[in-house]
Amino acid sequence: MRSYDQCCPVARALDVIGDRWNLLIVRELLLRDRCRYTDLRHGVPGIATNLLADRLRDLERAGVLFSEDAPPPIATSVFALTERGRALAPVLRELAAWGAPLLDEDPGGAFRTHWMGLLAEVHLTDNEPEQPPVAVQLDTPEDPMILETVDGRVRARSGRLQHPDLVLTGDGRLIAGLLSDRVTLAEARRQGLATSGSMAALRRIRPHESGRAPAAAALA
Amino acid sequence: MRSYDQCCPVARALDVIGDRWNLLIVRELLLRDRCRYTDLRHGVPGIATNLLADRLRDLERAGVLFSEDAPPPIATSVFALTERGRALAPVLRELAAWGAPLLDEDPGGAFRTHWMGLLAEVHLTDNEPEQPPVAVQLDTPEDPMILETVDGRVRARSGRLQHPDLVLTGDGRLIAGLLSDRVTLAEARRQGLATSGSMAALRRIRPHESGRAPAAAALA
DNA sequence: CCGGATCCGGGTTGATACTG
DNA sequence: CAGTATCAACCCGGATCCGG
Numbered sequence: 001m002r003s004y005d006q007c008c009p010v011a012r013a014l015d016v017i018g019d020r021w022n023l024l025i026v027r028e029l030l031l032r033d034r035c036r037y038t039d040l041r042h043g044v045p046g047i048a049t050n051l052l053a054d055r056l057r058d059l060e061r062a063g064v065l066f067s068e069d070a071p072p073p074i075a076t077s078v079f080a081l082t083e084r085g086r087a088l089a090p091v092l093r094e095l096a097a098w099g100a101p102l103l104d105e106d107p108g109g110a111f112r113t114h115w116m117g118l119l120a121e122v123h124l125t126d127n128e129p130e131q132p133p134v135a136v137q138l139d140t141p142e143d144p145m146i147l148e149t150v151d152g153r154v155r156a157r158s159g160r161l162q163h164p165d166l167v168l169t170g171d172g173r174l175i176a177g178l179l180s181d182r183v184t185l186a187e188a189r190r191q192g193l194a195t196s197g198s199m200a201a202l203r204r205i206r207p208h209e210s211g212r213a214p215a216a217a218a219l220a
Numbered sequence: 221m222r223s224y225d226q227c228c229p230v231a232r233a234l235d236v237i238g239d240r241w242n243l244l245i246v247r248e249l250l251l252r253d254r255c256r257y258t259d260l261r262h263g264v265p266g267i268a269t270n271l272l273a274d275r276l277r278d279l280e281r282a283g284v285l286f287s288e289d290a291p292p293p294i295a296t297s298v299f300a301l302t303e304r305g306r307a308l309a310p311v312l313r314e315l316a317a318w319g320a321p322l323l324d325e326d327p328g329g330a331f332r333t334h335w336m337g338l339l340a341e342v343h344l345t346d347n348e349p350e351q352p353p354v355a356v357q358l359d360t361p362e363d364p365m366i367l368e369t370v371d372g373r374v375r376a377r378s379g380r381l382q383h384p385d386l387v388l389t390g391d392g393r394l395i396a397g398l399l400s401d402r403v404t405l406a407e408a409r410r411q412g413l414a415t416s417g418s419m420a421a422l423r424r425i426r427p428h429e430s431g432r433a434p435a436a437a438a439l440a
Numbered sequence: 441c442c443g444g445a446t447c448c449g450g451g452t453t454g455a456t457a458c459t460g
Numbered sequence: 461c462a463g464t465a466t467c468a469a470c471c472c473g474g475a476t477c478c479g480g
Contacts, residue, residue: 005329011319090317108225240472270445
């Protein structure tokens with residue numbers, strides 16, 4: 001993309017990650033840690049393969065991500081975010097928070113369960129930060145996701161745990177509705193949600209009452 | 221722009237404000253409140269006039285901004301953000317925080333003093349939130365800017381106050397360096413910065429020690 | 441001068457086919 | 461699996477023009 005050529009921090013940021021598809025690639029790596037080329041094609045559906053290759057080159061040159069030759073089991077290279085790339089997490093969280101209402105207006109299009117991770121990080125909080133951490137496994141057939149308490153907050157990532165405190169099994173969109181409080185637990189159960197483990201973990205990980213103002217809540 | 225057609229809050233947000241120039245238009249309206257078409261052309265240098273007209277239409281349809289026919293003195297319409305548009309402020313602040321290091325690497329390109337406002341909001345904090353509010357006038361010849369304490373935070377906006385507690389007069393880039401701590405006050409004075417008023421206001425509005433973690437600082 | 445609309449050349453995107 | 465090559469369609473940017 002052409003540079004905006006403005007001496008403004010926002011414009012400079014957009015010079016790097018403002019190109020079409022770029023932030024979605026970062027989203028993918030943020031939630032999935034390390035991805036092969038094919039993982040990215042699956043996680044960013046709709047991108048043309050040449051554009052994905054171009055963008056990965058751009059973002060690598062910009063220091064947002066890097067490609068590693070191979071961890072021994074696999075015979076291919078993987079992509080992962082640098083420290084600088086992970087520093088984009090707050091940007092993506094704010095974008096997710098702003099975009100969440102649009103999701104209700106039009107729930108169409110491709111769906112991946114782990115995309116809801118950023119939403120969970122924004123909407124949910126750990127109501128008992130003093131207690132030992134808990135982890136909830138969201139078990140959709142494809143694309144399992146983990147929610148865990150870290151530091152008084154809730155963090156999301158793709159994957160499957162050995163010993164989660166609670167497992168929710170069901171359709172991805174159903175679990176998404178549950179996370180964003182559009183669906184009650186009882187309703188979700190009726191629609192096919194299965195749970196196994198400690199429901200206390202689910203009560204502990206709950207939306208903020210005060211909307212989205214962790215700092216203000218902490219000060220009060 | 222074509223929709224990403226992904227049922228993901230980030231993708232949905234980018235469907236609305238991911239288009240080139242869009243976030244820079246929002247930046248402008250955030251910092252300057254209400255702008256005429258010409259103000260926007262000046263505040264977003266480099267944009268083609270047809271694109272500005274297109275984007276304003278798009279963003280109005282999306283509910284991010286609206287145009288008002290006229291406040292009586294002027295014979296033209298002005299643009300301003302809706303509530304939904306102002307809700308993009310956290311996104312822009314995070315982008316500004318992420319882009320700030322890039323500004324040091326390459327300080328070239330067009331410059332407007334008020335662009336530094338988002339940077340100030342991110343880097344500075346009110347060290348004495350219990351005290352009555354203070355306001356600092358940043359007085360560059362063109363494009364004067366105000367920093368004021370609101371609610372324990374620092375807010376920036378374009379304009380000129382009647383009775384600021386402190387006035388800093390000088391080159392915009394010099395003041396920007398001062399705000400982001402690249403230049404000391406003594407150095408800035410040598411390079412032509414003039415001050416008038418209470419220096420206590422400047423000591424009160426100071427960078428966080430703990431980097432950028434207001435919530436963590438509040439909890440500590 | 442302000443607030444656009446229109447036109448046009450060139451660069452980018454996106455879909456598909458192809459290759460190591 | 462991990463890309464590269466190709467090509468049409470679209471979008472961007474610059475210039476120009478026009479009504480108030």
